[in-house]
Amino acid sequence: MSITASRINALNTIIIPVADQDRQIEFYESLGFDKRVDMAFGGQYRWVEVALPGGSTTIALAPPPPGGESGNRETGISLATDDIDATHEHLKSLGADVDEQVARMGEPVPPMFWFRDPEGNSLLIVETSESEA
Numbered sequence: 001m002s003i004t005a006s007r008i009n010a011l012n013t014i015i016i017p018v019a020d021q022d023r024q025i026e027f028y029e030s031l032g033f034d035k036r037v038d039m040a041f042g043g044q045y046r047w048v049e050v051a052l053p054g055g056s057t058t059i060a061l062a063p064p065p066p067g068g069e070s071g072n073r074e075t076g077i078s079l080a081t082d083d084i085d086a087t088h089e090h091l092k093s094l095g096a097d098v099d100e101q102v103a104r105m106g107e108p109v110p111p112m113f114w115f116r117d118p119e120g121n122s123l124l125i126v127e128t129s130e131s132e133a
Helices: 021-030 084-093
Strands: 011-017 034-041 044-053 056-062 072-079 114-116 121-129
Touching: 011 072, 021 034, 021 056, 021 114, 056 114, 072 084, 084 114
Parallel strands: 011 056, 072 121
Antiparallel strands: 034 044, 044 056, 114 121
């Protein structure tokens, strides 16, 4: 199958199962995300999406499925910054759970660090040059 035959044309929403949506909204807003969606669904559930300003991909902070768990997950989400040291210090100043140091492995691997949201879900921040962003 060719790439165009699949009809997939965008990365839309990444879902992180969370227990405390209000706490997670506050956390992501402190990182500069905007709340894009906050609505009830299915009678007892709430669907929340956050995104970076101007971005098209959202992160859904959704309740886990019935019988599912939330928290302490490797999300697979990688965020970009043009100043890894300033971003690391900023997150530390917010009280975020960040790696002690920025990892610097040398070329061609960019500087990076992991951080965790209030429920222990981990995300990666990677320094990118403007030509990569």
